[in-house]
Amino acid sequence: MTATTATTMAGAQGAGMADPLVIDGVELTSRLIMGTGGAPSLDGLGAALLASGTELTTVAMRRYSPAETGSLFQLLLDNNIRVLPNTAGCFTARDAVMTAELAREALETDWVKLEVIADEHTLLPDAVELVDATEQLVNRGFKVFAYTNDDPVLALRLENLGATAVMPLGSPIGTGLGILNPHNIELIVSRASVPVVLDAGIGTASDAALAMELGCDAVLLATAVTRAQNPPVMGEAFKHAVIAGRLAKAAGRIPRREHALASSAMEGRAEFL
């Protein structure tokens, strides 16, 4: 980002003007992407999503159960929240591609959050399968939001394969450990020409603010809200955190210093004899 655009953006934001995230030609006012996993009830989830102000929310694809009461898809439709199906639980490119095809058919969107994990213990992305799946899905016309390790090299590979957005993890899914390698996230941001979404590991609002200060275009989280003591209030906290982090990034933080720097002038002090 150039200094001029940063100034313009900060000015625009300060004046309350739009600073939308544009993905695949779609403008999203909110830069908070929510997941829906971990909520004990659909009603509670709805309240948390509304409080968060999110306009894009992930869902998983699973076997239809007639016993299930209420429809998550309908809840999102009713609240004008765009749906982002994921491929959670897939360990191979083959399963991920199949799941994405089913999601496109069921939800009528070609957006997909591509998750190909290595094992259930770490839930970390399997780089080899991820690259393979990204290539296949892009070829099939999907808009791939690639959930990836915080690896600048892999992130660039995914972008070059045609990923619509790259989504590096802050720390493993559900851990709430925050952003363990801020330097890598900054590196990814500095080299990316597609939106970078910090995904996974967010524990509390300050983690999301940090992600935005590092230059991420958006933040994706679920557990931090759905398993909070009070999900709607935490959802609202994240809404503000993302905005605050975005503004701080645009405003330009002061450099870190070794020693203190007085903000009050020394000249003109009263003298006491």
Add this chain to the structure above:
Amino acid sequence: MNITLNGIEQAVGTGASVTTLVSLVTGRKLAANGQAADGQRLGVAVARNSEVVPRSQWHSTALAEGDDIELVTAVQGG
């Protein structure tokens, strides 16, 4: 005849189409184009023997003995 639906074997009428099955399981009426008759979104997809069946083809796709059907929808996750 018998098919497997979401991992469970079950009997369906001979010559039943994918539309018949989806309608039976979801309790929703379906138009010939595979959309819900009530105009709302249906939100489900079908794979038959590991191949996605587009909803436009549900009506013309007859189930066969031993078919392995996966019927999926959006649930909380991610």
